[in-house]
Amino acid sequence: MGTRECGSPIAMSRPSVGEAGLTGDWRNSRPVMDAAKCLAAKSGKVTCQLCWAYCPDACITQGAGPAIDLTYCKGCGICAEECPAGAIAMVPEAEHGTCEIDAAAEVAR
Amino acid sequence: MSTGTTEVMTGNEAAAAAVKLARVQVVAAYPITPQSPVVEQLSAWVESGELPAEFVTVESEHSALTVCITASTVGARVFTATSANGLAYMTEQVWWAAGARLPIVMCIANRAMAAPWNVLNDQQDSMSVRDAGWVQLYCRDNQEILDTTLQAYRIAERLNVPVMVCYDGFLLSHTVMPVSVPSVGDADAFLPKRPEPLQIVDVNDPRNIGPVVIADPRADASGQSCHGYMEIRALHQQALLAALEVVPEVDAEYAAVVGRGWGGLTWEYLLEDAELVLVAAGSLGTQATVAVETLRAQGVQAGVLGIRCYRPFPAAALRERLVGRKGVLVFDKALSYGYEGPICADLRAALSGEPDAPTVWGAVCGLGGRDVSPDHLVDAARRALADGHAGTRHRPTDWINLRLDG
Numbered sequence: 338m339g340t341r342e343c344g345s346p347i348a349m350s351r352p353s354v355g356e357a358g359l360t361g362d363w364r365n366s367r368p369v370m371d372a373a374k375c376l377a378a379k380s381g382k383v384t385c386q387l388c389w390a391y392c393p394d395a396c397i398t399q400g401a402g403p404a405i406d407l408t409y410c411k412g413c414g415i416c417a418e419e420c421p422a423g424a425i426a427m428v429p430e431a432e433h434g435t436c437e438i439d440a441a442a443e444v445a446r
Numbered sequence: 447m448s449t450g451t452t453e454v455m456t457g458n459e460a461a462a463a464a465v466k467l468a469r470v471q472v473v474a475a476y477p478i479t480p481q482s483p484v485v486e487q488l489s490a491w492v493e494s495g496e497l498p499a500e501f502v503t504v505e506s507e508h509s510a511l512t513v514c515i516t517a518s519t520v521g522a523r524v525f526t527a528t529s530a531n532g533l534a535y536m537t538e539q540v541w542w543a544a545g546a547r548l549p550i551v552m553c554i555a556n557r558a559m560a561a562p563w564n565v566l567n568d569q570q571d572s573m574s575v576r577d578a579g580w581v582q583l584y585c586r587d588n589q590e591i592l593d594t595t596l597q598a599y600r601i602a603e604r605l606n607v608p609v610m611v612c613y614d615g616f617l618l619s620h621t622v623m624p625v626s627v628p629s630v631g632d633a634d635a636f637l638p639k640r641p642e643p644l645q646i647v648d649v650n651d652p653r654n655i656g657p658v659v660i661a662d663p664r665a666d667a668s669g670q671s672c673h674g675y676m677e678i679r680a681l682h683q684q685a686l687l688a689a690l691e692v693v694p695e696v697d698a699e700y701a702a703v704v705g706r707g708w709g710g711l712t713w714e715y716l717l718e719d720a721e722l723v724l725v726a727a728g729s730l731g732t733q734a735t736v737a738v739e740t741l742r743a744q745g746v747q748a749g750v751l752g753i754r755c756y757r758p759f760p761a762a763a764l765r766e767r768l769v770g771r772k773g774v775l776v777f778d779k780a781l782s783y784g785y786e787g788p789i790c791a792d793l794r795a796a797l798s799g800e801p802d803a804p805t806v807w808g809a810v811c812g813l814g815g816r817d818v819s820p821d822h823l824v825d826a827a828r829r830a831l832a833d834g835h836a837g838t839r840h841r842p843t844d845w846i847n848l849r850l851d852g
Contacts, residue, residue, distance in 0.1 A: 338671060339671070340663045340671050340672060340673040340674070340677045341677075342670070342671070343666075343670050343671065343672050343673065345644060346547060346606070346644065346673075346678065346681040346682070346685070347546060347547050347644050347645065347655075347656075347678065348546075348655075348656050348657055348659045348673070348678060349644075349645060349646065349653050349654065349655050349656070349657070350653065350654045350657050350666055350667075350672065351652070351653060351654070351666065351667060351668070352652055352653070352654055353666070353667030354667065355667065356654060356657065356666070356667060357657065357658055358660060358664055
Protein backbone atom coordinates (compact mmCIF):
# COMPACT_ATOMS: atom_id res chain seq x y z
CA MET A 338 0.00 0.00 0.00
CA GLY A 339 1.49 3.32 -1.09
CA THR A 340 1.48 6.56 0.82
CA ARG A 341 -0.93 8.19 -1.64
CA GLU A 342 -3.76 6.67 0.41
CA CYS A 343 -2.98 9.00 3.30
CA GLY A 344 -5.10 11.46 1.32
CA SER A 345 -2.97 14.60 1.58
CA PRO A 346 -0.06 15.88 -0.52
CA ILE A 347 1.51 17.83 2.34
CA ALA A 348 3.37 17.18 5.59
CA MET A 349 0.71 17.10 8.30
CA SER A 350 0.03 14.79 11.21
CA ARG A 351 -2.16 14.38 14.25
CA PRO A 352 -0.44 15.19 17.53
CA SER A 353 0.28 11.81 19.10
CA VAL A 354 2.93 9.87 20.96
CA GLY A 355 5.79 9.07 18.63
CA GLU A 356 4.53 11.37 15.87
CA ALA A 357 8.11 12.12 14.82
CA GLY A 358 9.21 8.47 14.85
CA LEU A 359 11.24 6.41 17.30
CA THR A 360 13.47 9.30 18.28
CA GLY A 361 15.04 7.22 21.06
CA ASP A 362 17.39 5.77 18.48
CA TRP A 363 18.95 9.22 17.97
CA ARG A 364 20.35 9.06 21.49
CA ASN A 365 24.10 9.15 22.25
CA SER A 366 23.73 9.46 26.00
CA ARG A 367 20.96 8.18 28.26
CA PRO A 368 19.53 10.02 31.26
CA VAL A 369 19.80 7.80 34.33
CA MET A 370 17.90 8.94 37.41
CA ASP A 371 19.15 8.36 40.96
CA ALA A 372 15.98 8.05 43.09
CA ALA A 373 18.05 8.62 46.21
CA LYS A 374 18.78 12.16 45.03
CA CYS A 375 15.49 13.04 43.24
CA LEU A 376 13.52 15.54 45.37
CA ALA A 377 10.15 14.10 44.36
CA ALA A 378 11.18 10.47 44.84
CA LYS A 379 12.75 11.22 48.22
CA SER A 380 9.67 13.06 49.51
CA GLY A 381 7.17 10.71 47.91
CA LYS A 382 5.29 13.79 46.68
CA VAL A 383 4.66 15.36 43.29
CA THR A 384 7.15 18.14 43.86
CA CYS A 385 9.92 19.87 41.86
CA GLN A 386 8.99 18.35 38.44
CA LEU A 387 11.55 20.59 36.71
CA CYS A 388 12.71 17.69 34.52
CA TRP A 389 9.12 17.20 33.35
CA ALA A 390 8.73 20.93 32.72
CA TYR A 391 11.97 21.31 30.76
CA CYS A 392 11.87 18.16 28.63
CA PRO A 393 11.38 19.52 25.07
CA ASP A 394 9.99 16.21 23.84
CA ALA A 395 7.47 15.48 26.62
CA CYS A 396 9.29 12.24 27.42
CA ILE A 397 9.12 12.61 31.21
CA THR A 398 5.97 11.88 33.16
CA GLN A 399 4.95 13.84 36.25
CA GLY A 400 4.97 12.04 39.58
CA ALA A 401 6.64 11.29 42.85
CA GLY A 402 9.68 10.03 41.00
CA PRO A 403 9.35 11.05 37.37
CA ALA A 404 9.75 8.36 34.69
CA ILE A 405 11.66 8.90 31.44
CA ASP A 406 10.36 7.27 28.23
CA LEU A 407 13.52 6.00 26.55
CA THR A 408 11.62 5.02 23.39
CA TYR A 409 11.42 8.71 22.48
CA CYS A 410 14.07 10.44 24.65
CA LYS A 411 16.69 11.87 22.24
CA GLY A 412 19.26 12.22 25.02
CA CYS A 413 19.53 15.99 24.83
CA GLY A 414 20.51 16.21 28.52
CA ILE A 415 18.38 19.23 29.39
CA CYS A 416 16.77 17.32 32.29
CA ALA A 417 20.19 16.54 33.73
CA GLU A 418 21.22 20.17 33.32
CA GLU A 419 18.09 21.51 35.01
CA CYS A 420 17.73 19.02 37.90
CA PRO A 421 18.45 21.06 41.06
CA ALA A 422 19.44 17.90 42.98
CA GLY A 423 21.87 16.54 40.39
CA ALA A 424 19.78 13.35 40.33
CA ILE A 425 20.07 12.73 36.58
CA ALA A 426 23.33 11.63 34.97
CA MET A 427 23.92 11.38 31.25
CA VAL A 428 25.57 8.05 30.58
CA PRO A 429 26.95 7.23 27.12
CA GLU A 430 24.79 4.62 25.36
CA ALA A 431 27.93 2.65 24.51
CA GLU A 432 28.34 1.82 28.18
CA HIS A 433 24.90 0.15 28.17
CA GLY A 434 25.70 -2.03 25.19
CA THR A 435 22.14 -1.86 23.80
CA CYS A 436 19.77 0.91 22.83
CA GLU A 437 16.57 0.41 24.81
CA ILE A 438 13.90 1.11 22.25
CA ASP A 439 11.30 -1.33 21.07
CA ALA A 440 12.17 -2.18 17.48
CA ALA A 441 8.78 -3.83 17.02
CA ALA A 442 6.99 -0.64 18.04
CA GLU A 443 7.53 0.96 14.62
CA VAL A 444 5.77 -1.93 12.90
CA ALA A 445 3.02 -2.09 15.52
CA ARG A 446 2.20 1.54 15.05
CA MET B 447 -18.98 39.96 -20.06
CA SER B 448 -19.89 43.33 -18.57
CA THR B 449 -18.34 46.73 -19.12
CA GLY B 450 -15.18 47.47 -17.21
CA THR B 451 -13.14 50.63 -17.53
CA THR B 452 -10.03 51.54 -19.48
CA GLU B 453 -7.45 53.52 -17.57
CA VAL B 454 -3.92 54.68 -18.26
CA MET B 455 -1.77 53.01 -15.65
CA THR B 456 1.68 51.67 -14.83
CA GLY B 457 2.46 47.99 -14.61
CA ASN B 458 2.57 48.25 -10.84
CA GLU B 459 -0.88 49.89 -10.81
CA ALA B 460 -2.18 47.15 -13.10
CA ALA B 461 -0.92 44.51 -10.67
CA ALA B 462 -2.54 46.32 -7.73
CA ALA B 463 -5.83 46.63 -9.62
CA ALA B 464 -5.85 42.87 -10.19
CA VAL B 465 -5.06 42.13 -6.54
CA LYS B 466 -7.98 44.33 -5.48
CA LEU B 467 -10.31 42.59 -7.94
CA ALA B 468 -9.12 39.24 -6.53
CA ARG B 469 -10.46 40.33 -3.13
CA VAL B 470 -7.26 39.45 -1.29
CA GLN B 471 -7.60 39.27 2.46
CA VAL B 472 -3.99 39.71 3.60
CA VAL B 473 -1.18 41.73 2.04
CA ALA B 474 2.31 41.82 3.54
CA ALA B 475 5.28 43.46 1.90
CA TYR B 476 8.52 45.31 2.43
CA PRO B 477 9.40 48.15 0.06
CA ILE B 478 11.98 47.67 -2.67
CA THR B 479 12.41 49.41 -6.00
CA PRO B 480 10.80 48.91 -8.50
CA GLN B 481 8.05 46.90 -6.79
CA SER B 482 7.07 49.37 -4.04
CA PRO B 483 4.25 51.22 -5.86
CA VAL B 484 2.21 47.98 -6.03
CA VAL B 485 1.91 47.66 -2.29
CA GLU B 486 1.79 51.43 -1.75
CA GLN B 487 -1.37 51.43 -3.85
CA LEU B 488 -2.78 48.44 -1.99
CA SER B 489 -2.04 50.01 1.41
CA ALA B 490 -3.83 53.19 0.30
CA TRP B 491 -6.90 51.13 -0.64
CA VAL B 492 -6.78 49.27 2.67
CA GLU B 493 -6.55 52.61 4.48
CA SER B 494 -9.47 54.12 2.53
CA GLY B 495 -11.58 51.01 3.04
CA GLU B 496 -11.81 50.26 -0.69
CA LEU B 497 -9.96 47.00 -0.08
CA PRO B 498 -11.22 45.19 3.02
CA ALA B 499 -7.95 43.40 3.78
CA GLU B 500 -5.28 43.27 6.45
CA PHE B 501 -2.09 45.06 5.42
CA VAL B 502 0.73 43.73 7.59
CA THR B 503 3.83 45.89 7.73
CA VAL B 504 7.00 43.92 8.33
CA GLU B 505 10.72 44.50 8.81
CA SER B 506 11.94 42.38 5.88
CA GLU B 507 10.95 40.41 2.82
CA HIS B 508 11.57 37.20 4.75
CA SER B 509 8.85 38.22 7.17
CA ALA B 510 6.59 39.48 4.38
CA LEU B 511 6.43 36.05 2.81
CA THR B 512 6.22 34.40 6.23
CA VAL B 513 3.08 36.43 6.99
CA CYS B 514 1.65 35.31 3.64
CA ILE B 515 2.54 31.69 4.43
CA THR B 516 0.78 31.75 7.79
CA ALA B 517 -2.28 33.60 6.51
CA SER B 518 -2.52 31.30 3.50
CA THR B 519 -2.24 28.28 5.80
CA VAL B 520 -5.45 29.26 7.56
CA GLY B 521 -7.26 29.83 4.28
CA ALA B 522 -6.79 33.51 3.43
CA ARG B 523 -6.14 34.76 -0.10
CA VAL B 524 -2.83 36.60 0.17
CA PHE B 525 -0.47 38.77 -1.85
CA THR B 526 3.05 40.08 -1.72
CA ALA B 527 5.46 41.60 -4.20
CA THR B 528 9.19 42.09 -4.34
CA SER B 529 12.24 42.51 -6.54
CA ALA B 530 15.87 41.40 -6.77
CA ASN B 531 17.62 41.45 -3.38
CA GLY B 532 14.24 41.44 -1.62
CA LEU B 533 13.43 38.16 -3.36
CA ALA B 534 16.87 36.83 -2.47
CA TYR B 535 16.31 37.80 1.16
CA MET B 536 13.04 35.83 1.29
CA THR B 537 14.47 32.82 -0.56
CA GLU B 538 14.17 30.42 2.37
CA GLN B 539 10.45 31.13 2.59
CA VAL B 540 10.08 31.00 -1.20
CA TRP B 541 10.92 27.30 -0.89
CA TRP B 542 8.72 26.89 2.17
CA ALA B 543 5.67 28.41 0.47
CA ALA B 544 6.04 25.98 -2.41
CA GLY B 545 6.82 22.87 -0.39
CA ALA B 546 3.88 23.60 1.90
CA ARG B 547 1.72 23.86 -1.27
CA LEU B 548 0.26 27.28 -0.47
CA PRO B 549 -1.58 29.17 -3.25
CA ILE B 550 0.29 32.45 -2.72
CA VAL B 551 0.55 34.96 -5.55
CA MET B 552 3.64 37.16 -5.63
CA CYS B 553 4.47 39.81 -8.21
CA ILE B 554 8.12 40.22 -9.14
CA ALA B 555 9.04 43.55 -10.71
CA ASN B 556 12.16 42.10 -12.31
CA ARG B 557 15.39 43.84 -11.29
CA ALA B 558 19.10 43.11 -11.51
CA MET B 559 20.81 41.35 -8.61
CA ALA B 560 23.57 43.16 -6.71
CA ALA B 561 26.54 43.44 -6.65
CA PRO B 562 27.19 45.90 -8.12
CA TRP B 563 24.15 47.76 -6.85
CA ASN B 564 21.64 48.47 -9.58
CA VAL B 565 17.90 49.05 -9.48
CA LEU B 566 17.16 48.59 -13.18
CA ASN B 567 15.70 45.70 -15.11
CA ASP B 568 16.84 42.25 -15.97
CA GLN B 569 15.33 38.87 -15.02
CA GLN B 570 18.14 37.42 -12.91
CA ASP B 571 16.10 37.67 -9.69
CA SER B 572 13.18 35.42 -10.56
CA MET B 573 15.27 33.15 -12.81
CA SER B 574 17.48 32.43 -9.80
CA VAL B 575 14.54 30.85 -7.93
CA ARG B 576 13.12 28.95 -10.90
CA ASP B 577 13.82 25.63 -9.14
CA ALA B 578 11.86 26.42 -5.96
CA GLY B 579 8.57 24.89 -7.13
CA TRP B 580 6.54 27.99 -8.02
CA VAL B 581 4.74 28.54 -11.30
CA GLN B 582 6.49 31.44 -13.05
CA LEU B 583 4.63 33.57 -15.58
CA TYR B 584 6.30 36.42 -17.54
CA CYS B 585 4.28 39.38 -18.87
CA ARG B 586 4.69 41.41 -22.05
CA ASP B 587 2.77 44.55 -21.15
CA ASN B 588 0.63 46.15 -18.45
CA GLN B 589 -2.61 44.60 -19.65
CA GLU B 590 -1.06 41.18 -19.40
CA ILE B 591 0.15 42.01 -15.87
CA LEU B 592 -3.40 42.72 -14.74
CA ASP B 593 -4.91 39.72 -16.48
CA THR B 594 -2.12 37.34 -15.46
CA THR B 595 -2.26 38.39 -11.80
CA LEU B 596 -5.96 37.55 -11.68
CA GLN B 597 -5.33 34.29 -13.52
CA ALA B 598 -2.50 33.49 -11.09
CA TYR B 599 -4.94 33.13 -8.19
CA ARG B 600 -7.05 30.68 -10.16
CA ILE B 601 -3.99 28.65 -11.17
CA ALA B 602 -2.55 28.70 -7.65
CA GLU B 603 -5.81 27.67 -6.00
CA ARG B 604 -6.55 24.89 -8.49
CA LEU B 605 -3.12 23.30 -8.03
CA ASN B 606 -2.19 24.41 -4.52
CA VAL B 607 1.09 25.83 -5.75
CA PRO B 608 2.30 29.42 -5.46
CA VAL B 609 2.61 31.58 -8.57
CA MET B 610 5.09 34.34 -9.40
CA VAL B 611 3.85 36.97 -11.83
CA CYS B 612 7.04 38.44 -13.29
CA TYR B 613 7.19 41.74 -15.16
CA ASP B 614 10.12 43.88 -16.20
CA GLY B 615 11.04 46.57 -13.68
CA PHE B 616 10.66 50.16 -14.93
CA LEU B 617 10.11 49.01 -18.54
CA LEU B 618 6.64 47.86 -17.42
CA SER B 619 6.42 48.60 -13.69
CA HIS B 620 6.81 52.37 -14.16
CA THR B 621 5.63 52.82 -17.75
CA VAL B 622 2.05 53.88 -18.40
CA MET B 623 -0.21 52.20 -20.94
CA PRO B 624 -3.97 51.97 -21.45
CA VAL B 625 -5.24 49.01 -19.42
CA SER B 626 -8.74 47.59 -19.52
CA VAL B 627 -9.91 46.76 -16.01
CA PRO B 628 -12.55 44.03 -15.80
CA SER B 629 -15.75 44.77 -13.91
CA VAL B 630 -16.06 43.45 -10.38
CA GLY B 631 -18.82 41.14 -11.62
CA ASP B 632 -16.57 39.62 -14.29
CA ALA B 633 -13.69 39.23 -11.88
CA ASP B 634 -15.95 37.49 -9.36
CA ALA B 635 -17.40 35.24 -12.07
CA PHE B 636 -13.89 34.22 -13.13
CA LEU B 637 -12.36 33.88 -9.68
CA PRO B 638 -14.55 32.21 -7.07
CA LYS B 639 -13.73 32.21 -3.37
CA ARG B 640 -10.63 30.30 -2.39
CA PRO B 641 -11.31 26.58 -1.81
CA GLU B 642 -10.55 25.08 1.60
CA PRO B 643 -6.79 24.88 2.23
CA LEU B 644 -4.97 21.56 2.30
CA GLN B 645 -3.92 22.39 5.85
CA ILE B 646 -6.45 21.43 8.53
CA VAL B 647 -6.68 24.13 11.19
CA ASP B 648 -9.31 23.05 13.73
CA VAL B 649 -8.98 23.26 17.51
CA ASN B 650 -11.30 20.27 17.85
CA ASP B 651 -9.23 18.15 15.45
CA PRO B 652 -5.69 19.48 15.80
CA ARG B 653 -2.80 18.81 13.42
CA ASN B 654 0.93 19.32 13.30
CA ILE B 655 1.38 21.33 10.10
CA GLY B 656 4.73 21.00 8.40
CA PRO B 657 6.35 18.58 10.84
CA VAL B 658 9.69 16.91 10.20
CA VAL B 659 9.37 14.35 7.42
CA ILE B 660 12.18 11.84 7.30
CA ALA B 661 13.52 9.96 4.31
CA ASP B 662 11.23 6.94 4.32
CA PRO B 663 7.45 6.63 4.61
CA ARG B 664 6.33 5.93 8.15
CA ALA B 665 3.10 4.91 9.84
CA ASP B 666 1.31 7.59 11.82
CA ALA B 667 -0.37 7.05 15.19
CA SER B 668 -3.40 5.50 13.52
CA GLY B 669 -1.34 3.10 11.43
CA GLN B 670 -1.73 5.03 8.17
CA SER B 671 1.41 4.99 6.04
CA CYS B 672 2.48 8.62 5.55
CA HIS B 673 4.72 10.19 2.90
CA GLY B 674 8.45 10.40 3.22
CA TYR B 675 10.20 13.46 1.82
CA MET B 676 10.43 12.06 -1.71
CA GLU B 677 6.71 11.24 -1.91
CA ILE B 678 5.83 14.83 -0.99
CA ARG B 679 8.33 16.16 -3.55
CA ALA B 680 6.99 13.81 -6.25
CA LEU B 681 3.43 15.06 -5.66
CA HIS B 682 4.71 18.64 -5.84
CA GLN B 683 6.38 17.91 -9.18
CA GLN B 684 3.13 16.33 -10.44
CA ALA B 685 1.27 19.52 -9.49
CA LEU B 686 3.81 21.68 -11.31
CA LEU B 687 3.59 19.50 -14.42
CA ALA B 688 -0.21 19.65 -14.21
CA ALA B 689 0.17 23.42 -14.57
CA LEU B 690 1.10 22.74 -18.21
CA GLU B 691 -2.60 21.92 -18.66
CA VAL B 692 -4.04 24.30 -16.06
CA VAL B 693 -2.30 27.51 -17.21
CA PRO B 694 -3.84 27.35 -20.71
CA GLU B 695 -7.21 26.22 -19.28
CA VAL B 696 -7.33 29.17 -16.90
CA ASP B 697 -6.31 31.53 -19.73
CA ALA B 698 -9.20 30.17 -21.79
CA GLU B 699 -11.63 30.51 -18.86
CA TYR B 700 -10.48 34.10 -18.42
CA ALA B 701 -10.95 34.81 -22.12
CA ALA B 702 -14.47 33.36 -21.95
CA VAL B 703 -15.44 35.74 -19.13
CA VAL B 704 -13.36 38.85 -19.78
CA GLY B 705 -12.73 38.58 -23.53
CA ARG B 706 -8.92 38.51 -23.49
CA GLY B 707 -6.50 35.59 -23.58
CA TRP B 708 -2.73 35.53 -23.68
CA GLY B 709 -1.87 32.21 -25.27
CA GLY B 710 -1.43 30.12 -22.15
CA LEU B 711 2.11 28.75 -22.02
CA THR B 712 3.62 30.53 -25.02
CA TRP B 713 2.65 33.14 -27.57
CA GLU B 714 3.83 33.77 -31.10
CA TYR B 715 4.14 36.40 -33.81
CA LEU B 716 4.70 35.73 -37.53
CA LEU B 717 5.78 32.23 -36.55
CA GLU B 718 3.88 30.15 -39.08
CA ASP B 719 6.44 30.23 -41.91
CA ALA B 720 9.41 31.40 -39.85
CA GLU B 721 12.80 29.79 -40.49
CA LEU B 722 14.56 31.83 -37.80
CA VAL B 723 12.71 32.11 -34.50
CA LEU B 724 13.51 34.69 -31.81
CA VAL B 725 12.64 33.46 -28.31
CA ALA B 726 12.28 35.70 -25.25
CA ALA B 727 10.24 36.17 -22.10
CA GLY B 728 8.60 39.37 -20.90
CA SER B 729 8.66 42.77 -22.59
CA LEU B 730 11.71 41.77 -24.62
CA GLY B 731 9.33 39.59 -26.63
CA THR B 732 7.40 42.67 -27.68
CA GLN B 733 10.63 44.22 -29.00
CA ALA B 734 11.36 40.98 -30.84
CA THR B 735 8.08 41.42 -32.75
CA VAL B 736 9.45 44.74 -34.10
CA ALA B 737 12.79 43.09 -34.90
CA VAL B 738 11.23 40.30 -36.97
CA GLU B 739 9.30 42.85 -39.02
CA THR B 740 12.64 44.49 -39.88
CA LEU B 741 14.20 41.11 -40.62
CA ARG B 742 11.32 40.19 -42.91
CA ALA B 743 11.76 43.50 -44.76
CA GLN B 744 15.38 42.39 -45.26
CA GLY B 745 14.25 39.04 -46.65
CA VAL B 746 14.72 36.87 -43.54
CA GLN B 747 11.73 34.69 -42.66
CA ALA B 748 11.76 35.45 -38.96
CA GLY B 749 9.15 35.02 -36.24
CA VAL B 750 8.79 35.23 -32.48
CA LEU B 751 7.96 32.55 -29.93
CA GLY B 752 7.41 34.13 -26.54
CA ILE B 753 7.73 32.28 -23.25
CA ARG B 754 4.80 33.18 -20.97
CA CYS B 755 5.10 30.21 -18.61
CA TYR B 756 8.74 29.49 -17.74
CA ARG B 757 8.04 27.10 -14.85
CA PRO B 758 6.78 24.56 -15.53
CA PHE B 759 8.87 24.68 -18.71
CA PRO B 760 6.62 24.07 -21.74
CA ALA B 761 9.08 21.67 -23.39
CA ALA B 762 6.50 19.75 -25.45
CA ALA B 763 4.82 22.94 -26.71
CA LEU B 764 8.20 24.37 -27.70
CA ARG B 765 9.24 21.18 -29.49
CA GLU B 766 5.94 21.18 -31.34
CA ARG B 767 6.48 24.75 -32.57
CA LEU B 768 10.25 24.73 -33.14
CA VAL B 769 11.25 21.32 -34.56
CA GLY B 770 11.76 21.70 -38.30
CA ARG B 771 12.84 25.37 -38.19
CA LYS B 772 16.36 26.30 -39.31
CA GLY B 773 17.48 28.32 -36.32
CA VAL B 774 16.36 29.59 -32.94
CA LEU B 775 17.93 32.60 -31.25
CA VAL B 776 17.18 32.81 -27.52
CA PHE B 777 17.50 36.17 -25.77
CA ASP B 778 17.96 35.82 -22.01
CA LYS B 779 17.93 38.73 -19.56
CA ALA B 780 19.67 36.48 -17.05
CA LEU B 781 22.63 34.15 -16.95
CA SER B 782 23.55 30.99 -15.13
CA TYR B 783 27.06 32.25 -14.42
CA GLY B 784 29.58 29.78 -15.71
CA TYR B 785 27.16 28.42 -18.32
CA GLU B 786 24.60 30.29 -20.42
CA GLY B 787 21.16 31.90 -20.32
CA PRO B 788 18.55 29.83 -18.45
CA ILE B 789 15.90 29.84 -21.18
CA CYS B 790 18.53 28.96 -23.79
CA ALA B 791 19.85 26.02 -21.77
CA ASP B 792 16.35 24.70 -21.07
CA LEU B 793 15.35 25.04 -24.71
CA ARG B 794 18.44 23.17 -25.91
CA ALA B 795 17.54 20.33 -23.52
CA ALA B 796 13.93 20.30 -24.73
CA LEU B 797 15.08 19.95 -28.36
CA SER B 798 17.84 17.47 -27.64
CA GLY B 799 17.58 14.27 -29.64
CA GLU B 800 15.02 15.64 -32.11
CA PRO B 801 16.34 14.62 -35.54
CA ASP B 802 15.03 17.80 -37.20
CA ALA B 803 15.91 20.17 -34.34
CA PRO B 804 16.96 23.73 -35.24
CA THR B 805 20.34 25.14 -34.34
CA VAL B 806 19.94 27.04 -31.07
CA TRP B 807 21.91 30.26 -30.57
CA GLY B 808 22.10 31.99 -27.20
CA ALA B 809 22.29 35.70 -26.49
CA VAL B 810 22.28 37.59 -23.21
CA CYS B 811 21.08 41.16 -23.09
CA GLY B 812 19.69 43.97 -21.00
CA LEU B 813 21.55 43.10 -17.80
CA GLY B 814 21.20 45.83 -15.19
CA GLY B 815 18.95 47.83 -17.50
CA ARG B 816 21.38 48.01 -20.47
CA ASP B 817 19.34 49.25 -23.39
CA VAL B 818 18.08 46.66 -25.86
CA SER B 819 16.59 48.06 -29.04
CA PRO B 820 14.93 46.13 -31.85
CA ASP B 821 18.01 47.04 -33.95
CA HIS B 822 20.22 45.21 -31.44
CA LEU B 823 18.00 42.15 -31.82
CA VAL B 824 18.19 42.40 -35.62
CA ASP B 825 22.00 42.64 -35.47
CA ALA B 826 22.14 39.60 -33.19
CA ALA B 827 19.90 37.68 -35.58
CA ARG B 828 22.18 38.54 -38.49
CA ARG B 829 25.24 37.36 -36.52
CA ALA B 830 23.45 34.09 -35.75
CA LEU B 831 22.53 33.66 -39.42
CA ALA B 832 26.14 34.32 -40.46
CA ASP B 833 27.41 31.79 -37.94
CA GLY B 834 24.84 29.34 -39.23
CA HIS B 835 25.95 29.84 -42.82
CA ALA B 836 29.58 29.42 -41.71
CA GLY B 837 28.70 26.05 -40.23
CA THR B 838 29.51 27.08 -36.64
CA ARG B 839 27.86 24.59 -34.30
CA HIS B 840 28.97 25.92 -30.94
CA ARG B 841 29.79 29.48 -30.06
CA PRO B 842 29.94 31.51 -26.84
CA THR B 843 26.83 33.33 -25.72
CA ASP B 844 26.43 36.56 -27.70
CA TRP B 845 26.47 39.55 -25.29
CA ILE B 846 24.24 42.19 -26.86
CA ASN B 847 25.29 45.86 -26.75
CA LEU B 848 28.41 45.04 -24.71
CA ARG B 849 31.06 47.75 -24.96
CA LEU B 850 34.13 46.18 -23.37
CA ASP B 851 36.12 46.65 -26.55
CA GLY B 852 34.66 49.82 -28.00
